[in-house]
Amino acid sequence: MIHPHTYIHPNAKLATNVKLDPFTVIHQDVEIGEGTWIGSNVTIMEGTRIGKNCRIFPGAVLGAIPQDLKFNGEKTYVEIGDNTTVREFVTINRGTVDRYKTKVGNNCLIMAYSHIGHDCVIGDNCIMSNNSQMAGHVIMGDWAIIAGVCAVHQFVHIGQHSYIAGGSLVSKDVPPYIKAVRTPLSYGGVNSVGLKRRGFTLDKINHILDIYRIIYTKNLNISQALEFIEEEFTASDERDEIITFIRESGRGVIKRYAKGSVEED
Structure with a gap:
């Protein structure tokens, strides 16, 4: 041999x-x-x-x-x-x-x-x-996927079950269960296809989606959004993973895409 x-x-x-x-x-x-x-x-x-x-x-x-x-x-x-x-x-x-x-x-x-x-x-x-x-x-959580020709900055944390689109420059933390897309790298929705492939139920996927709607679409700052989620959402492994990840982020998490935005590091 x-x-x-x-x-x-x-x-x-x-x-x-x-x-x-x-x-x-x-x-x-x-x-x-x-x-x-x-x-x-x-x-x-x-x-x-x-x-x-x-x-x-x-x-x-x-x-x-x-x-x-x-x-x-x-x-x-x-x-x-x-x-x-x-x-x-x-x-x-x-x-x-x-x-x-x-x-x-x-x-x-x-x-x-x-x-x-x-x-x-x-x-x-x-x-x-x-x-x-x-x-x-860099820390990369279980089941995460990085597509081709990506560059990941030192000390970045990539959450579990996340997906990062090809050609991305990853300078901020990527929360779990989401798609990270566009330039500058931004929240692109929940990674529902990947979650379905790994056996997540539709209820769990919708639960995750509802959490990220609060974080990215309700015009709340991060602290306000996390407090609201803790108070209003039923405790779950997914909810707690998202909250803990964002609170412990060292580089700050990626933002929602805004047309004409310029990333500031």
Whole structure:
């Protein structure tokens, strides 16, 4: 299962049934779970942990040191969960002292030429489409999707079950369950198609839609809108997730689209 033209450092730990194609390099202190396939010309560097049944396509570089001038050689990691696919020429950098690791969850698809910077945390079942670039310290919730050729600013938080349209510049936080579209990036409604695919009932989707109508269409400021939602809406996991996300936003959440608007950062 290991081609003779592949280099594996003696202290790398490979489980059973790992398949390594030719011209791949496995550095020291690497762990790879059983059933994982590593394509040709892949470089897996120190501190990388790859789960079971993953597929790493040719040209990927996992675990390179962070592109951060403050990095001082500290022991940090890249962790990739089970059943995750990393396509051609993806780069995923190790963490820094902020989190000490960059993490990609289970059942994710990271498409070709994408970059995940240091200290990012990608949830389970996420999709990051071709040539999208993620700066350091980004958090991406479960089931979120980033379409192609997006650029995500450092420290941005992307909520679970959200969808970001292709070609977007993401400099503000994107709340859960919504579509983020247009330029500047704006609220584009609830991600109802995605929610239906994941088993959300129509009642739950309408509940989420009613919450976002208060936030984005009732001419209330954020504090007023959240207070109104807490007082008037029945408690639910979705309601509490939205409220908590917006209250804890570090960069501020995206706004409703206004024709002729200019984004101020």
